[in-house]
Amino acid sequence: MQTAPGEQPTFKVVQVGCGNMARKWTAYAAQRADMAIVALVDIHRPAAEAMAETLGLGPEHCFTDLETAVKASGANLVFDVTIPQVHKDIVMTAAALGCDVMGEKPMAASMADAETMMRAVERHGRSYAVMQNRRYTRQIREARGLIAGGAIGRPGFATANFFLGPHFGGFREAMDNPLLLDMAIHTFDQARYLLQADPVSVYCHEFNPAHSWYDGNAAAVCVFEMSDGSVFTYNGSWCAEGAPTSWEGEWRINGSRGTLIWDGTNPPYASAIGEDEEPGRFSRELTRLDPAEPYTGREGHDGCFDEMLAALRERRRAETDCTDNIHSMAMVFGAIRSAREGRRIPLAARD
Ligand SMILES: NC(=O)c1ccc[n+]([C@@H]2O[C@H](COP(=O)([O-])OP(=O)(O)OC[C@H]3O[C@@H](n4cnc5c(N)ncnc54)[C@H](O)[C@@H]3O)[C@@H](O)[C@H]2O)c1
Incomplete structure (x- = not known):
């Protein structure tokens, strides 16, 4: 234009x-x-x-x-x-x-x-805002909408599986922490967005499977304690041939009333106990809940650009302003440090 x-x-x-x-x-x-x-x-x-x-x-x-x-x-x-x-x-x-x-x-x-x-x-x-395009897909917005609308109650346990086998060549195959530094920033930022919570601590085991074609560690298991009291676990590998997950990750978030399922490819949904189910029964009837509010914004880079520019025009902080993004960075560098030192690392909250 x-x-x-x-x-x-x-x-x-x-x-x-x-x-x-x-x-x-x-x-x-x-x-x-x-x-x-x-x-x-x-x-x-x-x-x-x-x-x-x-x-x-x-x-x-x-x-x-x-x-x-x-x-x-x-x-x-x-x-x-x-x-x-x-x-x-x-x-x-x-x-x-x-x-x-x-x-x-x-x-x-x-x-x-x-x-x-x-x-x-x-x-x-x-102002300094950071591109986190994977926060701006229709499906993740609608997954967040289900959680915000109370479909699963209060989230307590979130997991993301990420298993892919890309052969990039080039700098990624020579990096020390290719998965955590170059890719997991997206998944960790998605976890913060879905839970609307920040990290409190991390324990990480980072490793390089014997069959890996990367020089650095291409796989990791991380356990994060989050500021809402929930726990987020991440299982990731960039040297996983076969049965790939989506690049968006494969998610299960369990809350007090039910579970959100998002495989990163198909629309998310919740499986939750009905409104009038009696507490304390051994097993309860489950209802499927689909997203109620469709996301009408643009997706990927364009969606994130639109938000960053709107924020600049309105002189407010963008959703991915550096003061927010620093918490996602803390997850990445905390995980790397935890793996190096072999211990749980507290992640101080920052304003
Ligand atoms: N959001 C996403 O999904 C996504 C996907 C891929 C890459 N990225 C990010 O985009 C960024 C760029 O990646 P890319 O794939 O375009 O890399 P690239 O290597 O293709 O391009 C980087 C360019 O920066 C130039 N450059 C390097 N140092 C410079 C300096 N000091 N001053 C000026 N120019 C300099 C290089 O000459 C090169 O042309 C990285 O931060 C990468 O992580 C994001």
């Missing part, structure tokens, strides 16, 4: 990182009348130039350094689509230059970096 002649877009965007995922971000900007990509940055300049060409921008809009790009373009928003190890530098630089930031997951490559970034953004009075 084009801005009308003479009209200034509200959001003047510098996009940093012009690799694979970057195309999703520029495509979103192109849909909005209130947004324009004004500069592209990549340490590998040809990547920025190739992307600029697809957007009809000249090479004068391409840079290898964020600070120069922001100063030259007068941008007020930065899209960070670089690799995790670089997110800290990008976010810190952007906020110091007065820009708001939206960036790809994971926030950072360490918990200390994520905390430093969050504090810097706050100090500069800017």
Whole structure:
């Protein structure tokens, strides 16, 4: 969508990182009348130039350094689509230059970096929201709707199974913690969304099955205590050939009145005891409950973008603002630390 002649877009965007995922971000900007990509940055300049060409921008809009790009373009928003190890530098630089930031997951490559970034953004009075696209599928929204509507009563025990065997090649097969760091952030963030609770502690056993084709640990079992008193357990493997689960995970959440089932592919439903079932009977009649409220928002990246932009316009914190996302990061880095130290790790609540 084009801005009308003479009209200034509200959001003047510098996009940093012009690799694979970057195309999703520029495509979103192109849909909005209130947004324009004004500069592209990549340490590998040809990547920025190739992307600029697809957007009809000249090479004068391409840079290898964020600070120069922001100063030259007068941008007020930065899209960070670089690799995790670089997110800290990008976010810190952007906020110091007065820009708001939206960036790809994971926030950072360490918990200390994520905390430093969050504090810097706050100090500069800017916002930083993180892409957690797996919170924005119709099915997970409707699963949450069932829980929020009381279908299963008070959640007490949630489990997610994640078993897939992708052969990525490249950096993931050389990473120390490929499953926990690169993928489980999504599942952990989904657990926080479904339960509307934050982690209190974690115990994790991370391992690399003998048949694994990864250098680092490609499997993990985690037990999280959550702030609502529930327990969330995760069984995951990225080197599991056969009978794959969905990339969304396969969920069972048991509450005081029943159980939510979501296999990550088919619509979620609840199996719960009827309203007038007598307590204390050995076995009780169960009723199937389907989602009552359909989710009407957009899905995946677009759904998360829509929320991040609405929050920016309304000057409120986005659902995936860094101050929220830091709790999902705590689950990842707490699990890695627990596995390394062989003990339960308390995860302090953060505001
Ligand atoms: N949300 C999702 O489902 C999802 C899926 C895949 C990847 N991702 C995330 O997206 C991000 C990017 O992944 P990708 O697959 O596009 O990686 P990629 O390697 O294809 O692209 C990254 C780009 O960043 C550039 N870059 C690296 N360091 C830079 C720096 N200091 N300054 C400027 N540019 C720099 C690289 O040259 C490259 O062009 C990662 O954080 C990844 O975890 C998210």
